[in-house]
Amino acid sequence: MEGLEQWKDQLEQLKSQLEPWKNQLEKCLHEAIEYLNQIPPVQLYAAIAVLLISTALLLSIRLFKRAKSNTIILTGLSGSGKTVLFYQLRDGSVHQGTITSMEPNESTIVLNSDSNKKRKSKPVHIVDIPGHSRLRPKLDEFLPRAAGIVFVVDSLEFLPNCRLASEYLYDILTKASVVKKKIPVLICCNKNDKVTAHTKEFIRKQMEKEIDKLRASRSAITAADISNDFTLGVPEEPFTFSQCRNKVTVAESSGLTGEVGQVEQFIWECVKP
Structure with a gap:
């Protein structure tokens, strides 16, 4: 009983101590209501609207950052070595021979270079799009969620395929889904382990020249027949990849020998937290 009485006394003391705070809180609340009434x-509705819109915008930005894409697309002409590169990125091992794909290959991986460099890793969803012209429409299915595009070029057999590769790259660089989102593009000059392979600088310059010709020929297409969403480059100036709205870089690789460090660095830059 004595303990119960002590508890009651302590509660009464606490109540008396909180009384001034209660009065102060009621006073502040009353003043706030008076201010709002004035x-x-x-103006009050406008202030509330601004507050709600600002809150919604901040939440949207946070959700967008949280939902940043981790999808990387591998594409290019048939025979450029996309699928070998895909397996090298996925397994970190060499796959001998020619591998032809008729359906997209997909896999979620952690880059080998992430563990080697002890940097923060993030799962990457790699999609290998078949290079056959009839299967290229599958590219459009994945572009809306792409964080980056690796356009693979056969640097060994580049010259015979220069025009076709440039046309395909032109179509990608002028797609609305690529331009509006400013999706980074890496021109990956594959098979550079061969002695007769062309350098990345040679390939870059030749593709710029070819795309410059394509710009001129396609500018004459009537509005009703335009298949591309955006134009490339600066009018009356020779085309260079630096004129693109999205970042376009060039690198060398060899899927067979495992020289994919530049590709992995590009992928990491696209998906890094």
Whole structure:
């Protein structure tokens, strides 16, 4: 009983100590209500609207950052070595021979270079799009969620395929889904382990020249027949990849020998937290 009485006394003391705070809180609340009553309704509603919009915008930005894409697309002409590169990125091992794909290959991986460099790793969803012209429409299925595009070029047999590769790259660089999102593109000059392979600088310059010709020929297409969403480059100036709205870089690789460090660095830059 004595303990119960002590608890009651302590509660009474606490109540008396909180009484001034209660009075102060009621006073502040009363003043706040009085202040709000003095504000014209139009201004009050406008302030509330601004607050709600700002809150919604901040939440949207946070959700967008949280939902940043981790999808990387491998594409290019048939025979450029996309699928070998895909397996090298996925397994970190060499796959001998020619591998032809008729359906997209997909896999979620952690880059080998992430563990080697002890940097923060993030799962990457790699999609290998078949290079056959009839299967290229599958590219459009994955572009909306792409964080980056690796356009693979056969640097060994580049010259015979220069025009076709440039046309395909032109179509990618002028797609609305690529331009509006400013999706980074890496021109990956594959098979550079061969002695007769062309350098990345040679390939870059030749593709710029070819795309410059394509710009001129396609500018004559009537509005009703335009298949591309955006134009490339600066009018009356020779085309260079630096004129693109999205970042376009060039690198060398060899899927067979495992020289994919530049490709992995590009992928990491696209998906890094």
